[in-house]
Amino acid sequence: QVQLVESGGGLVQAGGSLRLSCAASGRTFSRYAMGWFRQSPGKEREFVAARSWSGANGYYADSVKGRFTISRDNAKNTVYLQMDSLKPEDTAVYYCAARTSVVITTTKTEYNYWGQGTQVTVSS
Numbered sequence: 001q002v003q004l005v006e007s008g009g010g011l012v013q014a015g016g017s018l019r020l021s022c023a024a025s026g027r028t029f030s031r032y033a034m035g036w037f038r039q040s041p042g043k044e045r046e047f048v049a050a051r052s053w054s055g056a057n058g059y060y061a062d063s064v065k066g067r068f069t070i071s072r073d074n075a076k077n078t079v080y081l082q083m084d085s086l087k088p089e090d091t092a093v094y095y096c097a098a099r100t101s102v103v104i105t106t107t108k109t110e111y112n113y114w115g116q117g118t119q120v121t122v123s124s
Contacts, residue, residue: 002026002113004096009118012086016122020081022096022115033104034079035111036070038092038120045095049081050104059104064090086122093117 035050058070097111
């Protein structure tokens with residue numbers, strides 16, 4: 001069984017930064033793509049960022065490009081989401097997801113495992 005545990009959410013003022021972490025356990029993730037999604041009340045869960053464990057770069061939603069950075073530490077089986085220049089519209093529950101494929105995707109239904117989510121609130 002695969003477990004994903006997010007941490008690092010909280011309350012921050014607009015323009016501030018947060019770093020989310022997602023610790024994976026139960027399987028080796030050397031060939032898994034990892035993604036971050038978010039969901040605001042009344043909205044669909046949307047793609048934020050993704051990265052293959054072996055990839056040099058991440059792939060980002062246009063709304064966060066240039067402000068968010070996805071990275072990973074393979075030795076710790078952990079993926080991070082560094083969020084800078086935060087805006088009130090970034091307020092959401094952020095979810096980590098793992099896909100049993102080396103190919104990254106923005107489609108949430110193509111991810112196999114999900115964390116419980118962590119709340120990020122950006123005040124204006």
